[in-house]
Amino acid sequence: MNKTILTLVLTAALAAFAQAETTVKLSNVHLCCNSCVKGVDKAVGTVSGAKAASDKDGGTVTVTASDDATAQKAVDALVAAGYYGKSDNSAIKVSSETGAKDAKVSALTINDVHLCCKSCVKAVNGALGEVKGVASNTAEKGAKSFEIKGDFNAKEVAEALQKAGLTGKVQ
Numbered sequence: 001m002n003k004t005i006l007t008l009v010l011t012a013a014l015a016a017f018a019q020a021e022t023t024v025k026l027s028n029v030h031l032c033c034n035s036c037v038k039g040v041d042k043a044v045g046t047v048s049g050a051k052a053a054s055d056k057d058g059g060t061v062t063v064t065a066s067d068d069a070t071a072q073k074a075v076d077a078l079v080a081a082g083y084y085g086k087s088d089n090s091a092i093k094v095s096s097e098t099g100a101k102d103a104k105v106s107a108l109t110i111n112d113v114h115l116c117c118k119s120c121v122k123a124v125n126g127a128l129g130e131v132k133g134v135a136s137n138t139a140e141k142g143a144k145s146f147e148i149k150g151d152f153n154a155k156e157v158a159e160a161l162q163k164a165g166l167t168g169k170v171q
Contacts, residue, residue, distance in 0.1 A: 022071040024063050024092040026078070026085030030165030031056045032119035036083075039114055043074075043081035050074035059165060061085060068092065082114030084167035099170035100158035104133075108154050111145040113161065113168035120166070127164035131156045145171065 031037055037054045040061050044052035049066040050073065061078065065071035068091050075087065079095050087094050100108070115121055124139040128148060134157065135150035145168075148157060154170065161167055 022065045022068045022089070022092070024065075024071050024075060024087050024089040026061045026063070026075070026083075026087055026094065027059065028163075028165050029054075029059050029061050029083050029085035030114065030120065030123055031059055031061070032123065033117050035116040036114065036120070039081055039116060040078060040083060043077045043083070046077050047074040052078075059085075063092075079167055080112065082112050082166055082168055084162045084165055096158075096162060096167075098158040098162075098167060100154040101170075102153065102155040104151060105154045106149065106151055108148045108152075108157060109145055109171035110148065110157070110161075110168040111171050113139070113146070113166050115139060115141060115143050115146075117141055123164050123166060124161065127160040127166070128157065130163075131160050 031054055037056055040052050040054050044050050044063060047070060049070040051064050053062045063071055063074045065074055071092050075092055075094055085094060118141055121139050121141055128134045128137055131152050133150045133152035134148055137146055137148045139146040
């Protein structure tokens with residue numbers, strides 16, 4: 001009898017500890033400096049039960065959470081903070097929705113792109129330089145929004161920023 005009770009107690013204890021955490025690794029995230037890493041930590045830190053580990057040199061962020069739903073909330077918080085990356089976990093999606101239409105425009109305002117330093121601005125400038133028809137932009141360190149001018153496709157701008165590991169929302 002004591003052996004049976006002990007077995008049941010141990011089984012229950014193991015089951016309690018066996019609840020698997022959810023881990024998702026995001027690659028190609030723009031992490032040029034320690035402030036970028038702090039921004040990641042701050043964004044993911046808003047989600048109870050989730051934590052982030054950033055590899056600045058590798059451009060990766062690994063989110064560990066108590067379950068899939070919490071991991072998804074943490075990744076969503078990261079995107080809302082202006083970061084973008086590719087998920088290695090098929091259950092956790094990185095939203096590419098920016099509100100940009102697949103249409104030519106002459107001006108576009110983008111909000112909430114992570115711009116903590118000159119290197120972030122340089123990354124934005126490099127990404128926009130890949131988009132045919134972009135003539136200028138007003139991105140600067142610490143800006144909450146910036147304007148792009150020229151004759152370009154709005155969706156191509158969003159895609160170029162995401163390719164550079166950044167994202168935002170079209171105003």
